[in-house]
Amino acid sequence: SDEALRNTEKLAVAGRLAATMAHEVNNPLEALGNLLFLVENSSSIDEARSFAQLATQELGRISEIVQQTLRFHRAPAKPDLTDLGELVTSAVALFRGKMLERHISEHVQARRTLAYCSAGEIRQALVNLIGNAIDAMPNGGQLFVRITQVTQRGAHYARITVADTGSGIRKEIRKNLFTQFFTTKGSRGTGLGLWLTRDIVHRNRGRLRYRSRTTSPSGTAFSIYLPSTAPLDLVQSPNLHTIDQRRVVGGD
Numbered sequence: 001s002d003e004a005l006r007n008t009e010k011l012a013v014a015g016r017l018a019a020t021m022a023h024e025v026n027n028p029l030e031a032l033g034n035l036l037f038l039v040e041n042s043s044s045i046d047e048a049r050s051f052a053q054l055a056t057q058e059l060g061r062i063s064e065i066v067q068q069t070l071r072f073h074r075a076p077a078k079p080d081l082t083d084l085g086e087l088v089t090s091a092v093a094l095f096r097g098k099m100l101e102r103h104i105s106e107h108v109q110a111r112r113t114l115a116y117c118s119a120g121e122i123r124q125a126l127v128n129l130i131g132n133a134i135d136a137m138p139n140g141g142q143l144f145v146r147i148t149q150v151t152q153r154g155a156h157y158a159r160i161t162v163a164d165t166g167s168g169i170r171k172e173i174r175k176n177l178f179t180q181f182f183t184t185k186g187s188r189g190t191g192l193g194l195w196l197t198r199d200i201v202h203r204n205r206g207r208l209r210y211r212s213r214t215t216s217p218s219g220t221a222f223s224i225y226l227p228s229t230a231p232l233d234l235v236q237s238p239n240l241h242t243i244d245q246r247r248v249v250g251g252d
């Protein structure tokens with residue numbers, strides 16, 4: 001019935017909401033735990049105060065994530081003409097502290113580029129990809145984020161690529177990458193990032209592809225392809241299917 005269908009949809013949304021929050025809140029929550037531990041064990045009031053200040057910042061991040069998640073799930077996927085340059089810039093900024101800490105240099109090309117998508121969702125997808133890239137470089141490296149315009153068989157796309165010089169993705173785990181809860185990060189991972197990211201990209205009529213190599217020079221590049229013209233033009237384009245069927249994994 002209609003109502004059963006509506007309830008199923010509500011459950012799907014609730015599940016996605018929970019999954020998003022669990023994934024995004026995990027890192028700052030862990031940081032908060034560490035900082036509180038340090039506060040408890042600090043040797044001076046000054047030291048305790050500086051840890052407490054950092055803890056307050058992490059708390060602010062958690063609250064921001066929760067608010068943003070709620071906002072974007074209340075008004076789901078309203079696509080709009082969006083400047084991807086701005087999205088990239090704001091997503092990268094979230095990780096600046098972590099990158100400094102890890103000696104990761106950033107190379108960002110984020111010129112103003114318009115695409116038709118839901119800004120909140122694509123930003124979330126970018127945050128997931130950048131977070132993974134940084135996780136793959138525990139001992140430093142380079143993060144590249146760039147936007148390029150590509151035309152494939154007559155259809156126009158804005159492509160956002162997030163690339164790292166990390167260890168790469170081993171062949172054995174590639175088939176599981178987009179599976180819910182698949183993670184190689186133990187209790188630090190949720191295995192929800194790529195699953196969510198692909199879902200978000202598809203909901204925005206885009207495609208997600210990646211290339212990765214584990215031999216030197218190793219690294220991984222994920223690309224989000226978004227229609228850079230109005231959606232109606234795309235629906236009428238026969239080329240979309242061709243792109244859909246192309247091999248996703250390259251490299252090695």
Ligand code: ADP
Nearest residue numbers: 132133136183184185189190191192193194220
């Ligand atoms: P999580 O980050 O919580 O593990 P994801 O779904 O985002 O969940 O990623 C699943 C797995 O894919 C990761 O645990 C990791 O093994 C692999 N992965 C994703 N992105 C990269 C990357 N840029 N470099 C190397 N491995 C990656």
